[in-house]
Amino acid sequence: MSAAGTATRTQRAPVGTPPAGSLPRLLAGVSEDGGRVSVTRHFSVHGGLPLTGARRSWGRREHPPLIEETHRAGLRGRGGAAFPLARKLLAVAAARGPAVVVANGTEGEPASEKDAMLMELAPHLVLDGLVAAAEALGAREALIATCELDEDATDSMALAVEERDAAGIAPHHAPSLRVVTAPGHYVAGQETALVSYLDGGPALPTFTPPLPFERGVGRRPTLVSNVETLAHLALVARHGAGWFRALGTPASTGSTLVTLAGPVARPGVYEIALGSSLESLARAAGGTTREVRGALIGGYAGAFVPAESLRGLALSDEHLAAHGGRMGSGVVALLSSDCCPVAETARVARWMAEQSSGQCGPCVNGLDALAGEIEAVARGRATDGRLEQLSATVARRGACGHPDGVVSLVGSALEAFPSAFAHHARGGPCDRCASVPELPLPAGRVASPRSRTRRARR
Amino acid sequence: MSRRVRVNPIACEAHGMCAELLPERITLDEWGYPVVDEKPVSGEELAHAKRAAQACPTFALLLERPR
Numbered sequence: 168m169s170a171a172g173t174a175t176r177t178q179r180a181p182v183g184t185p186p187a188g189s190l191p192r193l194l195a196g197v198s199e200d201g202g203r204v205s206v207t208r209h210f211s212v213h214g215g216l217p218l219t220g221a222r223r224s225w226g227r228r229e230h231p232p233l234i235e236e237t238h239r240a241g242l243r244g245r246g247g248a249a250f251p252l253a254r255k256l257l258a259v260a261a262a263r264g265p266a267v268v269v270a271n272g273t274e275g276e277p278a279s280e281k282d283a284m285l286m287e288l289a290p291h292l293v294l295d296g297l298v299a300a301a302e303a304l305g306a307r308e309a310l311i312a313t314c315e316l317d318e319d320a321t322d323s324m325a326l327a328v329e330e331r332d333a334a335g336i337a338p339h340h341a342p343s344l345r346v347v348t349a350p351g352h353y354v355a356g357q358e359t360a361l362v363s364y365l366d367g368g369p370a371l372p373t374f375t376p377p378l379p380f381e382r383g384v385g386r387r388p389t390l391v392s393n394v395e396t397l398a399h400l401a402l403v404a405r406h407g408a409g410w411f412r413a414l415g416t417p418a419s420t421g422s423t424l425v426t427l428a429g430p431v432a433r434p435g436v437y438e439i440a441l442g443s444s445l446e447s448l449a450r451a452a453g454g455t456t457r458e459v460r461g462a463l464i465g466g467y468a469g470a471f472v473p474a475e476s477l478r479g480l481a482l483s484d485e486h487l488a489a490h491g492g493r494m495g496s497g498v499v500a501l502l503s504s505d506c507c508p509v510a511e512t513a514r515v516a517r518w519m520a521e522q523s524s525g526q527c528g529p530c531v532n533g534l535d536a537l538a539g540e541i542e543a544v545a546r547g548r549a550t551d552g553r554l555e556q557l558s559a560t561v562a563r564r565g566a567c568g569h570p571d572g573v574v575s576l577v578g579s580a581l582e583a584f585p586s587a588f589a590h591h592a593r594g595g596p597c598d599r600c601a602s603v604p605e606l607p608l609p610a611g612r613v614a615s616p617r618s619r620t621r622r623a624r625r
Numbered sequence: 626m627s628r629r630v631r632v633n634p635i636a637c638e639a640h641g642m643c644a645e646l647l648p649e650r651i652t653l654d655e656w657g658y659p660v661v662d663e664k665p666v667s668g669e670e671l672a673h674a675k676r677a678a679q680a681c682p683t684f685a686l687l688l689e690r691p692r
């Protein structure tokens with residue numbers, strides 16, 4: 168993985184408040200050759216993390232100042248659901264008992280590289296965010312969950328914890344920091360699956376309630392936040408809400424990391440202002456190298472957008488909503504006109520069906536049937552209305568959001584490429600069905616564990 | 626008092642008792658798993674719903690307080 172992708176590169180940012188409207192933010196201090204930001208460099212680039220003291224110093228009805236600031240900043244989660252961080256912090260703060268904070272760096276999304284890159288290059292920003300959250304919540308225990316398949320990110324986080332210990336910079340009330348590697352299957356990153364795993368159980372989603380904020384790790388109120396979300400929090404703690412909002416739109420504030428894949432000169436991870444255009448992102452990546460047929464935005468639980476809609480497309484939830492899309496995990500995968508969108512959808516839907524954790528009947532059977540029907544469409548054996556019917560049957564019937572992600576993906580494919588679907592349904596495979604697959608899928612490396620295996624009934 | 630009928634899909638093993646005892650609220654999908662109308666139930670219907678919940682062999686049918 169390379170940092171080739173940082174949209175703007177920093178020379179050497181001064182300590183103090185950097186210009187509010189400029190990039191990079193998260194990737195400030197990363198050197199031209201993509202070098203990791205060490206602990207000394209981190210604090211010389213970003214300055215110290217202002218800590219506001221233990222939670223006990225606030226009255227019962229007062230919120231810790233950092234939570235107020237996060238609310239004003241409008242910071243939303245970067246792990247997929249765009250949930251307001253301040254609301255989650257408040258929910259954990261209001262729950263009984265000492266809290267635990269968890270940085271979710273498991274990144275099971277095959278097309279996404281941004282969390283791994285952030286942890287590799289700027290691990291101390293993630294730790295700062297985790298420390299700041301722990302402080303606001305009075306948490307003594309802070310965990311960083313990485314993916315066991317990603318050794319570079321895991322090593323970088325572990326080294327960052329060691330660097331801090333060696334530098335002796337932790338204040339006496341700082342939480343203990345521990346790096347835990349989680350299994351690599353897709354649903355392992357779902358928050359209840361992660362909590363279950365951190366508690367010694369299988370990395371499988373659990374029924375809710377209770378949600379982690381009510382009863383999480385060690386049955387304690389638990390904040391589970393994406394590593395990038397926490398890195399932004401580290402900057403909100405330093406520079407405040409006004410600074411944070413100087414980039415982005417009123418509804419989607421700040422900058423965000425995106426993983427740009429597909430036919431561009433320099434695919435990779437870029438930091439962009441939310442609401443900036445897809446064209447400017449493609450330009451920063453050296454432009455497109457082939458004609459573009461459409462894009463999958465938001466990851467494999469996201470939405471396809473056809474080429475006609477890409478011109479002038481702004482990258483933020485409020486703009487993508489018009490196309491049934493959202494920023495999700497920040498994946499922007501361009502599809503070239505050499506590929507067949509029906510075949511691509513079939514491959515991804517099958518992989519997603521295989522990622523079902525096997526616990527819920529509607530998910531196991533429904534996703535298998537949904538993937539099967541797209542395969543049938545691709546072969547010219549479609550049953551009229553079956554895709555829509557299956558989507559309606561599967562939606563909202565799993566214990567976790569996994570089936571709904573697949574429904575979103577499939578529904579958006581039908582909307583974005585109606586003629587391709589109609590053509591296959593009538594006439595079977597096209598010339599491009601056999602061309603090189605474009606959307607990245609792991610080469611059989613991660614099978615989803617199925618605890619109490621429920622096989623799809625075909 | 627009203628309750629929302631909900632299924633715990635992890636616990637559910639498609640025995641189908643609930644659809645027999647509460648057909649006005651629960652149908653079965655093509656694999657035998659319940660599809661539930663989540664509008665709150667009350668009164669006599671709630672009594673039926675309670676009976677259905679008690680009859681579930683895996684305790685997968687839940688009556689939750691509306692949120």
Ligand SMILES: Cc1cc2nc3c(=O)[nH]c(=O)nc-3n(C[C@H](O)[C@H](O)[C@H](O)COP(=O)(O)O)c2cc1C
Pocket residue numbers: 243244245246247248249250271272273274275276353354355356357358359391392393394396397567568569
């Ligand atoms: C099937 C599934 C997989 C998920 N995988 C991840 C993941 O790999 N990393 C992640 O941060 N969030 C993942 N999430 C979202 C988490 O459940 C959770 O919402 C998120 O970590 C919260 O962080 P945020 O509020 O900072 O976005 C996944 C959700 C689902 C339904």
Ligand code: SF4
Pocket residue numbers: 354371372373522523524525526527528530531564565566567568569570634
């Ligand atoms: S909905 Fe699917 S992925 Fe989620 S817990 Fe149920 S079986 Fe597992």
